[in-house]
Amino acid sequence: MNKAKKLLNELQNLDMDIQSRIDEINELEAGLLSSPKWKTDKVQGGQARQVDDVYTQLIVMKEAIEQDTNEVINRKLELGRLINKLKNPRSRSVLRMTYITKMYVDEICDKLVISKSSYYNMRKAAIEELSLVLEHLE
Template sequence: MNKAKELLDELQNLDMDIQSRIDEINELEAGLLSSPKWTTDKVQGGQTRKVDDVYTQLIVMKEAIEQDTNEVINRKLELGRLINKLKNPKSRSILRMTYITKMYVDDICDKLAISKSSYYNMRRNAVDELEHILE
């Protein structure tokens, strides 16, 4: 697989990664906001764990996930900027609609008033153009 296709596949999958991180943050926030019924129980031979320690750990986890999410979002922006370097506006549009907004082929064809075979030819040319930029 060429480098351009690998980057476009990565771009297409970043939204799922970002959404899963957002869901994880929402779960942590829900846990922080709910009123815990924890007590400081001692397990024989174990250490006591205070509620404040648990909150602190949850907040640290949330901040780490947010930082990771920002890195993934920045990667998506970086890959989108590579598409912006294409000279042909239709090539940019085809790649954006396919890999960023994830439109269906039929919808792209309707929007651009082209046939499916034209779409596939234009997409192949756009990927080739992107490959040239990456070299």
């Protein structure tokens, strides 16, 4: 698989990664907002764990996940900017609709008023153009 296809596959999968991180943040926030069920007493020789310590750990985890999410979002923006470097606007449109907005082939064909075979030819040409852009950047 060439470099352009690898980047486009990565771009296509970033939304799932971003959403899973957002879900994780929401879970942590729900835990922060729920009433504490931890006790500050020692339990059978264990060390007492303060509720504040647990909240602090949850907040630190939330901040770390938010930072990671921002990095993934920045990667998606970076890959989108590579598509913007294509000279042909239809090539940019085909790649954006396919890999960023994740439209179905039929929707793209309807929107661009083209046949499926034209779509596949345009997508192939756009990927080749992206490959040239990537080679030029190296």
